[in-house]
Amino acid sequence: MQYDVYHDESKEAGYWHGILFVPRRTRQTILAHLATIRRETGFNRPLSLKEVKSCGDRFQCSRAAVQLAVCAMIQEVKGQVEKVYISARTGDPQKKRQATEYRELLHIGQALELKLTVFRERDDHKLLAPSLDYGAKVETTFRMGFKGGLHFLFDSDHPITVCSIHFDGHEHHKRHIDRNRIIGMLKPDLRPYCQIPDDIPVDDRHKLNRQADDTSHDDYQFLQMADLLIGSFRTFLGDKKSDAQAQVADPVKQLVEKWKAGPARMKNSRWHRAFCISECYLENGQWQFGPLPAKDETNQAELVFHRDDTDPVHHC
Numbered sequence: 001m002q003y004d005v006y007h008d009e010s011k012e013a014g015y016w017h018g019i020l021f022v023p024r025r026t027r028q029t030i031l032a033h034l035a036t037i038r039r040e041t042g043f044n045r046p047l048s049l050k051e052v053k054s055c056g057d058r059f060q061c062s063r064a065a066v067q068l069a070v071c072a073m074i075q076e077v078k079g080q081v082e083k084v085y086i087s088a089r090t091g092d093p094q095k096k097r098q099a100t101e102y103r104e105l106l107h108i109g110q111a112l113e114l115k116l117t118v119f120r121e122r123d124d125h126k127l128l129a130p131s132l133d134y135g136a137k138v139e140t141t142f143r144m145g146f147k148g149g150l151h152f153l154f155d156s157d158h159p160i161t162v163c164s165i166h167f168d169g170h171e172h173h174k175r176h177i178d179r180n181r182i183i184g185m186l187k188p189d190l191r192p193y194c195q196i197p198d199d200i201p202v203d204d205r206h207k208l209n210r211q212a213d214d215t216s217h218d219d220y221q222f223l224q225m226a227d228l229l230i231g232s233f234r235t236f237l238g239d240k241k242s243d244a245q246a247q248v249a250d251p252v253k254q255l256v257e258k259w260k261a262g263p264a265r266m267k268n269s270r271w272h273r274a275f276c277i278s279e280c281y282l283e284n285g286q287w288q289f290g291p292l293p294a295k296d297e298t299n300q301a302e303l304v305f306h307r308d309d310t311d312p313v314h315h316c
Contacts, residue, residue: 005165008226013238014120017145018230021115022222030072033106034221037064040105041086047224049231052245060086063248066228070251072112073274081109115153115274118233119145122281135173139181144280147186150194152276159193168223169206177204237292260293
């Protein structure tokens with residue numbers, strides 16, 4: 001299947017890569033659902049979890065978008081229908097009573113097959129070789145997470161062709177993305193069911209500069225979804241910044257719990273091979289890979305990296 005890939009990051013409690021795989025087969029359906037959410041919440045400004053400060057239109061739109069993303073990550077519906085809600089506080093001031101009233105926005109009864117890789121560099125790149133510039137450090141750990149996600153989320157029965165890769169801006173790297181470091185150094189190690197064309201587009205414009213045409217605007221929507229998702233997973237795996245943000249992130253909590261339950265449970269889940277969670281860190285100059293949450297959790301799933309998946313520092 002053909003996928004477009006969207007990347008965003010979070011820099012709290014480590015450096016978090018969120019790599020969102022959007023299937024071309026269902027992207028228009030997902031975009032239509034996002035348009036419904038924006039219309040019904042009346043919110044058309046950019047979405048980002050860190051911008052959620054309190055309840056309001058931004059909160060309602062962000063939370064519904066996270067609900068949609070979690071529903072869209074279902075790989076097999078198994079006859080079930082998922083719903084997306086928004087809420088409002090109602091009550092009787094004279095009786096000093098309040099309640100929350102929910103309204104259904106969407107019914108989703110098909111597998112939309114969105115996928116996500118959550119990959120953290122534990123030490124925020126501080127231990128990588130000083131000779132590498134900031135962009136090279138980010139590109140190196142992106143490549144690790146990207147490769148691990150490709151190998152874990154797909155297989156010979158469910159192959160992937162990556163059609164485009166999108167980053168949320170190059171300005172904070174102080175240069176454009178190095179195609180060789182993220183693709184050229186990756187392709188020789190990919191398994192046969194993972195294909196990346198030599199001429200694949202790599203777009204590193206800031207998401208605010210993607211509104212010149214309909215295609216760029218659509219990419220902008222998925223970059224915002226990647227932002228919401230990586231922030232939401234970080235909220236439950238790293239740290240919570242506010243109660244409002246935790247409420248927006250709440251739909252991913254069930255995915256974290258499923259992941260913690262272990263691979264045997266995940267195999268029977270509707271989200272089987274929909275997402276993976278892992279981290280890397282340097283120890284004595286060698287890359288180490290492990291699961292998230294921490295390994296003292298019992299019977300949890302692990303994203304496995306084989307020896308040829310590691311990237312020595314001097315090859316970055």
